[in-house]
Amino acid sequence: MFGRLVEVFDRRFGFREDFKRNVLDHPVPPRINLTYCFGGITFLLYMLLAATGITMLFFYVPSVDHAFVTVEYITFDLPLGNPIRAIHHWSAQLMIVFVSLHMLRVFVYGAYKNPREFNWVTGVFLFGITLAFGFTGYLLPWDQKAYWATKVGVLMPKSLPAVGPFLSQLLMGGDDLGALTLSRFFAIHVAVLPIFTVIFLAGHF
């Protein structure tokens, strides 16, 4: 059944040869070790984050009145809600660790050099995207530590002369951290950043 489906698509797109040549038969350095897995592990953690994140999207409501209570519901009442949220949380922590280890590995081995400069540059953007995921996700439970830690973060650009206050206002969606901040952090976290991740990942592999 699956074989037939592959057959049909292969006749139309001829991807089998490409897949074999570009993925399976892709040459790798002769002495690979486990540190080469850091990038793959990062990608795996991203997949776990996407799966658990989408699951929580079914129950989380991104408004000032509902964010906290829906997170409370996911955490304590929803069957399997706690492990799903915990896997999201711990995968996120580990993803930061493995992105950093992956970058350090690539740096130490000099693997960012010609002809792979572009892989490094897209990787730096992916690193920034990962941090942005962490920053925006931290606010979503809308509890005390989320609110006040994010407040420190969004006020940081304010110290920049001239454009600083405007940048802070842009992040918050107003003069203070509130309903609009939650909405835009939610939109950035679940829609904007995943799209940019896919775009930069396509250029990174």
Place this chain on the structure above:
Amino acid sequence: MAEKNDRKETLFYPDFMFKEAIAALIVVIAVVAISLALPMKVGDPADPSDSSFKPKPEWYFMAPFYLLKVFSSSFEVIPTVIGPLATFIFLLILPFADKNPEMHPRKRKLAMSLMGGGVLLTILFTVLGILA
């Protein structure tokens, strides 16, 4: 395609994929184990009027957060904007700025000491921030 394999190159499949699969399995088991051992809790609901709350960011934002407290307010633009921005730009231009064709870390003293110094400082400020 077949003659390609005769050269005995190391190929993604099966050489690397096997290692990757094992690493993936270990990580998934570890994440699930940690998640079951340390279940999630919730804090108190956000209260914008209660500014007495002492915020702590995630550990990976601790370094700039710590420096923000160290620098006096007239220089706070250094940890808040200049530092992170400079790090980002440094990383972006790294492959173009580093013209040294050597790959081995021992033959790249400048690059290795710059990166090593940066990493050590980041770890230092992170630890100081967590202890503070």
